[in-house]
Amino acid sequence: MKYTYTIALVAVIAACSSRPADHELATSIARGLAAACPLGSDTADEAARNDCAGNLTELAVLRDAMREPFLWGGQAAGAGYRLDTSTNKFNARVWRRMYLSTYMFGTDFAVEQIADTTVLHVPVTFRGTMPIGAYPYPFWHSAKKWDSYNYATTVHFIIQNGEVVGALRSADQDTTRPKTAHAWDGLWQWEQGGTQMPYVSLYDYLLSKDNPYTAHLDESYRALEARMRQNNCQACHAPDNQGMSAQLEFFVYPNQALAGRHDIITQLVKNEMPPRGNVLGLTPGITDDAERGLLTGLARDFEAAGDQALAWEGDNKVEFKYPDPQTPQ
Ligand code: HEC
Structure with a gap:
C-alpha cells in the first residue's frame, strides 16, 4: 500500500x-x-x-x-x-x-x-x-x-x-x-x-566513413531526384521556396532531402502534389497513374535506404507528425 x-x-x-x-x-x-x-x-x-x-x-x-x-x-x-x-x-x-x-x-x-x-x-x-x-x-x-x-x-x-x-x-x-x-x-x-x-x-559528408549504406542511399536519391525533376517538384521544393511552404522541405540536395523521405510517399499516395489547383488553376497531383506509381516506388526505395543508413548511425528517430501542410490560398 x-x-x-x-x-x-x-x-x-x-x-x-x-x-x-x-x-x-x-x-x-x-x-x-x-x-x-x-x-x-x-x-x-x-x-x-x-x-x-x-x-x-x-x-x-x-x-x-x-x-x-x-x-x-x-x-x-x-x-x-x-x-x-x-x-x-x-x-x-x-x-x-x-x-x-x-x-x-x-x-x-x-x-x-x-x-x-x-x-x-x-x-x-x-x-x-x-x-x-x-x-x-x-x-x-x-x-x-x-x-x-x-x-x-x-x-x-x-x-x-x-x-x-x-x-x-x-x-x-x-x-x-x-x-x-x-x-x-x-x-x-x-x-x-x-x-x-x-x-x-552529400551523404559522404553526413555519414561515417564506414557506413555500408552510403552508396545505396546515394543511388536511390539520384533516381528519385531525377524523376521528381521531370515532375517539377524541385521548382517549389528548393531553398527559394517558390511555392511559399510554411514549413519547407527541399529535395534539391541529398542530405536535406532526407527530412522529406516519409512525407514524399504520403503526398504521392494522396496525390496532392504538385498543388496545381491553387497555383495554375489545374487539378492537383500527377494525372498519369503509371508515372505516379513509378515515382512512389522510387520514393519508397529512398525512404528505406535513408532509414537503413541513419539507423546504422543510431540517428533514425521516429518522426513527429506535424499537422497536414496547408497549401496557401
Ligand atoms: C507549385 C509549387 C509546388 C510543386 C511544383 C510541388 N510542391 Fe510539394 N508542396 C508545395 C506547398 C506549397 C506545400 C505545402 C507546405 C506548407 O504549406 O507548409 C507542399 C508540401 C509538400 C510536402 C509535404 C511536406 C512539407 O513540405 O511540408 C511534400 C512531401 C511535397 N510537397 C512533395 C512534392 C512532390 C513529390 C512534388 C512533385 C510531384 C511536389 N511536392 C511539387 C508546393 C509545391
Whole structure:
C-alpha cells in the first residue's frame, strides 16, 4: 500500500518538475555547444568547422533531445519564437552536422521560461569566410538570408517537455560584423575538381566513413531526384521556396532531402502534389497513374535506404507528425 502511494507521488513530482528539467537540459546543451565549437578568431577555418561538425553530430545531450524532423529558420522581428511558419524541416543529424556547425558558440548563454516553453539563447559567431562549397547551399541567393546568417548574434533553441523542437537565428543582428560578398549565379549545385558542390550536402559528408549504406542511399536519391525533376517538384521544393511552404522541405540536395523521405510517399499516395489547383488553376497531383506509381516506388526505395543508413548511425528517430501542410490560398 505504502509502495503504491510512493509511486503515485513520484509521478506527480515528475510532472511538476518538467520545467526545471528543461532548464537543466538547456544548460547542458549550452555547455556542450561551447565545448564542441568554441569561439575562435578564424571564420575561414574549414578544419575547425569539420571538428565542430563531428562534435555536434555526437553531442548526446542535444542529439537525444532533438525532435525529428527539426525546425530551423530566421526569427521574424516581433514574432517571438514561433516555428510554425518560415521554417525548414531537417533531419536532426543533417542539421547538427552541416547547419549548426557553421557557427561557433560563446559561453555567455541565457535560459528563459515563456509559458510552457524554455528558450535557450546562445551567443554565436558565424563562420562567414569559408569556401562556398562548405555552406549547405548558397545562402547568398537572398541578401536577407545571408545577412541573417552573418549578423545574427544569437541562436535561440526552443525546448518543450524535454524535447528541442527547433531553433531560430535571432532577429537581433549586429550589422557591424564582417560579411563576405558573394554573387549567386542561379545554380543550386556546381562542380569543382570533379566533386559535386556544396560538398557538405552529400551523404559522404553526413555519414561515417564506414557506413555500408552510403552508396545505396546515394543511388536511390539520384533516381528519385531525377524523376521528381521531370515532375517539377524541385521548382517549389528548393531553398527559394517558390511555392511559399510554411514549413519547407527541399529535395534539391541529398542530405536535406532526407527530412522529406516519409512525407514524399504520403503526398504521392494522396496525390496532392504538385498543388496545381491553387497555383495554375489545374487539378492537383500527377494525372498519369503509371508515372505516379513509378515515382512512389522510387520514393519508397529512398525512404528505406535513408532509414537503413541513419539507423546504422543510431540517428533514425521516429518522426513527429506535424499537422497536414496547408497549401496557401
Ligand atoms: C507549385 C509549387 C509546388 C510543386 C511544383 C510541388 N510542391 Fe510539394 N508542396 C508545395 C506547398 C506549397 C506545400 C505545402 C507546405 C506548407 O504549406 O507548409 C507542399 C508540401 C509538400 C510536402 C509535404 C511536406 C512539407 O513540405 O511540408 C511534400 C512531401 C511535397 N510537397 C512533395 C512534392 C512532390 C513529390 C512534388 C512533385 C510531384 C511536389 N511536392 C511539387 C508546393 C509545391
